[in-house]
Amino acid sequence: KAVEYAEYAAQRDPLSARLLRTLMLTQFAAGNIDEAIEANKQMREITGGQGGLWYLGMMHLENGDTELASEAFNTWAQSQGEDNMMAVHGHAMIHLARGEQAKFEHKLEQLQGIPDSDWPVAITLAKAGMHDEAMDKIEAMVNPPNDFGPLALNTSPMFTALHDHPRWEEVLRKRGSHPDQIAKMGIDQYFPGPGQPPTISVDAP
Numbered sequence: 001k002a003v004e005y006a007e008y009a010a011q012r013d014p015l016s017a018r019l020l021r022t023l024m025l026t027q028f029a030a031g032n033i034d035e036a037i038e039a040n041k042q043m044r045e046i047t048g049g050q051g052g053l054w055y056l057g058m059m060h061l062e063n064g065d066t067e068l069a070s071e072a073f074n075t076w077a078q079s080q081g082e083d084n085m086m087a088v089h090g091h092a093m094i095h096l097a098r099g100e101q102a103k104f105e106h107k108l109e110q111l112q113g114i115p116d117s118d119w120p121v122a123i124t125l126a127k128a129g130m131h132d133e134a135m136d137k138i139e140a141m142v143n144p145p146n147d148f149g150p151l152a153l154n155t156s157p158m159f160t161a162l163h164d165h166p167r168w169e170e171v172l173r174k175r176g177s178h179p180d181q182i183a184k185m186g187i188d189q190y191f192p193g194p195g196q197p198p199t200i201s202v203d204a205p
Helices: 002-012 017-029 033-047 053-062 066-080 085-097 101-112 118-127 131-142 157-162 168-175 179-183
Strands: none
Touching: 002 017, 017 033, 017 053, 033 053, 053 066, 053 085, 066 085, 085 101, 085 118, 101 118, 118 131, 118 157, 131 157, 131 168, 168 179
16 A cells, blocks of 8 residues: 555656655565665656665665675765765675675774764664664664654664564654554654644545
């Protein structure tokens, strides 16, 4: 159903990079990697910029293609700088996927030294199988609340490996995004828009 809505919105306004980004993220979260890559391509054709390259790299990694992933991360690093937080994260993920442990640990240490890098560090730890350390990082972001979207933990494919962790549901409850809590809350409490009145409901596509 989420994919249906995202596709419907993108079809209604096919030149909206924001809606294509939403479609990309929705397809990625649903595990439809090839479709997510296609939405990423369409989005970048509209923006003409480098935005979305980190996601492209991560999606190629999910497909097991380290060459295309490395190409995306390298292009991002060339435009933003080798010391850019997400460039460092991307290179760490490439080393991890290739089994280059010493290089991975070096990049992880570099990433941990960058200010405000909690989110990519948590992703890296989760992907590396360091689940307790990843949960420690996520819990620190949640309490007090960090400025990431209320449903990011639930929907991000970056944290799928943590869903069976003993602390996962506890962290979701602290964030206010446990499925039981979401079921009792109207969508406009999550997405009213900054300074905007509640959104107008729409029929299903």
